[in-house]
Amino acid sequence: MVFARRFTVMSREWCHLCHDMLALLEPLALELGWSVEVFDVDADPALEAKWNELVPVLLVGDQVLCHYHLDEAVVREYCSSIAHRT
Numbered sequence: 001m002v003f004a005r006r007f008t009v010m011s012r013e014w015c016h017l018c019h020d021m022l023a024l025l026e027p028l029a030l031e032l033g034w035s036v037e038v039f040d041v042d043a044d045p046a047l048e049a050k051w052n053e054l055v056p057v058l059l060v061g062d063q064v065l066c067h068y069h070l071d072e073a074v075v076r077e078y079c080s081s082i083a084h085r086t
Contacts, residue, residue, distance in 0.1 A: 005032075005033060005034040005035065005079075005082075006034060006035045006036070006037055006060070007025060007029055007034055007035070007036045007037070007058060007059070007060060007065075007075075008036075008037050008038075008039065008058070008059040008060070008061075009021065009022060009025065009036060009037070009038045009039070009056055009057070009058055009059075010039055010041050010047060010051040010054070010055050010056060010057040010059070011038050011039065011040055011041065011055055011056050012040060012041060012042055012055050012056075013040055013042070015055055015056065017055075017056055017068055017069065018055060018056040020069070020070075021056040021058065021069065021070045022036070022038065022056075024070045024072070025058065025070055025075075028070075028072060028075060028076075032075075032076075032079050034079070041055055054067045054068075055067070056068065058070065058075070060078065063078075065078055
């Protein structure tokens, strides 16, 4: 099975916590060889309904790694566990 090494961030344009998370995540993702995809929840009513007050939310697939603040330890642990499975 090929695993896409992509972080997904549910975000808002005006959210300072979102900007903070992305600023910390982008260099970490680069270091780990992962990409980052950002979705603005305000642009999609379904995303807004699902994630509303939890943004920013960092996901890999459907799994939530953290929200509000980047938990670098959790991200590194998750990526390490993926590396051992592939």
